[in-house]
Amino acid sequence: MKRDIMKEVRYGLRNSRFLILFVSILFLAISAPVMNKVFLPMLMKNQLPGITAETLAQMLDMTQLGSMRGYMGDVFEIGTIIIAFTLCGLLAQEIRDDTLVLPLCSGKRFPAIVGSKLLVFGFFLVLTSVIATLINYLYAGVLFSFDVGVGPVLRSGLLLGFHLLFLLSALVFWGAVIRKPIAAGLLTCATVYGTHIAGSLLKIDSYLPSGLFREAQYFSVVPASSILQTLAITIGFVFLLYGLTLLRLQGLEWNER
Amino acid sequence: MIRVTNLHKKFNTYHALKGINMTVKKGEIYGFIGRNGAGKSTTMNILAGLSRPTEGQCIVNGKDVSKLRHPSELAIGYLPEDPKFYAWMTARETLDYLGNSGDNPMTKEAINDILDWVSLNKDADRRVGGYSRGMRQRLGIATALIKDPELLILDEPSSALDPEGRSDVLRLITELKQMGKTILFSTHILSDVERVCDTVGIIVDGRLTMQRPLAKVKREMIVPVYDIVLEEPPNPWLLEALRKHPKISHLSSKETVLSVTTSEPEHFSLELMTFFASHRMEVSSFSRRKPDLEDIFLKEVNGK
Amino acid sequence: MNDIALTKELVLMLAPLIALQLGMAIYCAVKIFTEGVENLNKWIWLGICLFLNLLGPILFLIIGRRKVPS
Numbered sequence: 001m002k003r004d005i006m007k008e009v010r011y012g013l014r015n016s017r018f019l020i021l022f023v024s025i026l027f028l029a030i031s032a033p034v035m036n037k038v039f040l041p042m043l044m045k046n047q048l049p050g051i052t053a054e055t056l057a058q059m060l061d062m063t064q065l066g067s068m069r070g071y072m073g074d075v076f077e078i079g080t081i082i083i084a085f086t087l088c089g090l091l092a093q094e095i096r097d098d099t100l101v102l103p104l105c106s107g108k109r110f111p112a113i114v115g116s117k118l119l120v121f122g123f124f125l126v127l128t129s130v131i132a133t134l135i136n137y138l139y140a141g142v143l144f145s146f147d148v149g150v151g152p153v154l155r156s157g158l159l160l161g162f163h164l165l166f167l168l169s170a171l172v173f174w175g176a177v178i179r180k181p182i183a184a185g186l187l188t189c190a191t192v193y194g195t196h197i198a199g200s201l202l203k204i205d206s207y208l209p210s211g212l213f214r215e216a217q218y219f220s221v222v223p224a225s226s227i228l229q230t231l232a233i234t235i236g237f238v239f240l241l242y243g244l245t246l247l248r249l250q251g252l253e254w255n256e257r
Numbered sequence: 258m259i260r261v262t263n264l265h266k267k268f269n270t271y272h273a274l275k276g277i278n279m280t281v282k283k284g285e286i287y288g289f290i291g292r293n294g295a296g297k298s299t300t301m302n303i304l305a306g307l308s309r310p311t312e313g314q315c316i317v318n319g320k321d322v323s324k325l326r327h328p329s330e331l332a333i334g335y336l337p338e339d340p341k342f343y344a345w346m347t348a349r350e351t352l353d354y355l356g357n358s359g360d361n362p363m364t365k366e367a368i369n370d371i372l373d374w375v376s377l378n379k380d381a382d383r384r385v386g387g388y389s390r391g392m393r394q395r396l397g398i399a400t401a402l403i404k405d406p407e408l409l410i411l412d413e414p415s416s417a418l419d420p421e422g423r424s425d426v427l428r429l430i431t432e433l434k435q436m437g438k439t440i441l442f443s444t445h446i447l448s449d450v451e452r453v454c455d456t457v458g459i460i461v462d463g464r465l466t467m468q469r470p471l472a473k474v475k476r477e478m479i480v481p482v483y484d485i486v487l488e489e490p491p492n493p494w495l496l497e498a499l500r501k502h503p504k505i506s507h508l509s510s511k512e513t514v515l516s517v518t519t520s521e522p523e524h525f526s527l528e529l530m531t532f533f534a535s536h537r538m539e540v541s542s543f544s545r546r547k548p549d550l551e552d553i554f555l556k557e558v559n560g561k
Numbered sequence: 562m563n564d565i566a567l568t569k570e571l572v573l574m575l576a577p578l579i580a581l582q583l584g585m586a587i588y589c590a591v592k593i594f595t596e597g598v599e600n601l602n603k604w605i606w607l608g609i610c611l612f613l614n615l616l617g618p619i620l621f622l623i624i625g626r627r628k629v630p631s
Contacts, residue, residue: 107329253308
């Protein structure tokens with residue numbers, strides 16, 4: 001397992017996967033407040049000349065909280081795509097390129113191979129999301145004013161991170177099922193957006209991983225009582241997808257042409 | 258070490274293997290010959306535990322491959338036709354990664370020794386992505402040897418290489434034989450088989466059509482053929498007389514050209530010439546040719 | 562009139578974003594010239610990295626970066 005983890009870390013470093021993910025999420029964290037402070041008002045003023053400051057304030061949530069919610073939305077919409085396509089080859093490419101054949105023959109087991117992928121990139125995504133959310137909080141605070149405590153921010157970052165972990169496990173699962181990187185990325189986006197849409201339409205968000213994201217967006221001082229349940233369900237989903245991935249891999253034949 | 262009985266493999270509608278029976282004995286080098294697409298890789302893939310037989314039984318190293326839970330239970334060394342490594346790892350890291358799974362972790366010294374043995378020490382810290390085909394093949398042999406297995410299954414180890422790379426690989430195979438390993442390797446280069454093998458098996462269209470010790474093949478099948486060209490087409494009664502000749506084992510004729518093989522080569526050419534002389538036949542050319550494995554292989558392939 | 566008044570403030574506000582952008586572009590430019598590229602021409606990749614915000618460097622790192630250092 002130690003070597004499998006080392007392998008994934010090397011993969012992340014040498015193929016600049018860590019860099020891409022970190023910079024992308026950081027970019028979203030910085031750009032959201034700037035958009036909110038500078039570009040959106042400018043755009044509105046150009047589009048609707050003679051608009052008053054009050055109407056502008058009504059139309060845009062020009063606060064620290066508003067920017068942070070904007071950032072969360074960006075991570076959900078754009079971040080999902082970036083993560084899905086940056087990591088779409090994580091398992092699918094390995095199956096496609098037959099790079100798992102030699103590890104299998106030398107005694108590597110699927111639980112360790114897939115597990116270390118989830119562990120390394122999952123940990124990295126949670127860490128990145130906490131750091132980026134914190135930076136977003138500080139930057140938005142400097143541009144506007146600090147009106148939220150740091151506690152809810154850390155919690156939101158963590159919840160967002162777990163939502164990304166769910167995304168990652170879906171990515172690995174789809175990779176094992178259809179064995180095509182790009183298609184796995186597309187299906188993962190569909191899964192993530194799909195759960196969100198289903199969750200809000202049927203009002204069952206708190207029973208789905210998308211509930212984590214919804215709660216993260218609130219930045220509320222007192223979290224919803226159902227949040228632990230949502231978290232548990234999400235982790236359940238991650239383990240379920242992990243198990244299904246292993247089941248799928250177990251049933252595959254290797255090195256065919 | 259390997260016993261295959263009535264092995265079948267179907268991919269959807271394609272019937273790739275149609276009842277293979279083969280035996281590889283301990284300590285021998287078994288050359289597995291066949292055209293591309295004849296079923297060599299499919300067979301070896303099944304023997305390595307990577308895919309499952311549709312029908313039939315394969316016992317490898319005392320284990321039934323269809324009852325495996327994991328390919329590594331076979332404790333063999335397997336080299337795929339085109340071994341795929343992580344391009345972003347170095348050779349040393351690759352061996353360290355592959356060598357440290359399961360019970361016997363590989364020490365740094367062991368990795369160094371094995372890299373030395375396949376002459377990759379100089380390039381051990383370069384990324385594998387930049388390796389040539391021959392270097393990857395040697396690294397592949399190194400990975401097959403990680404667990405120091407008794408039995409090695411090498412799929413086309415020399416075919417995709419240049420002459421130098423080929424002779425490197427063949428040298429490694431000979432050295433492995435001297436260490437007492439059993440090796441099953443496939444190829445379509447017959448001279449490689451003649452250089453290192455003890456036993457040959459010929460696979461044609463999903464069936465093993467021949468399996469014999471190479472020495473026996475050479476003794477029994479590589480017998481001289483006399484090609485005789487006559488001035489005029491021979492009479493039918495003359496051909497009949499030739500066929501009944503006690504020393505001629507096989508005769509084929511096409512107009513003025515005769516091909517004759519014998520089971521008793523001693524003084525055969527003399528008797529043959531006497532025969533033609535006594536029947537007052539003019540011979541315009543008389544030559545002796547020794548077939549090689551290629552002829553036998555072609556005969557096997559075309560004969561079916 | 563409005564734009565000019567904003568400029569000084571604007572630059573300060575945009576500083577982190579510009580720094581990130583520039584950092585990535587420079588990093589990619591270095592990679593382009595030290596490691597080489599795949600799939601497209603060096604100069605085209607450089608253009609993409611410089612002029613496509615963030616997406617350019619990401620595309621380069623995923624698709625264009627030479628996987629095999631020679």
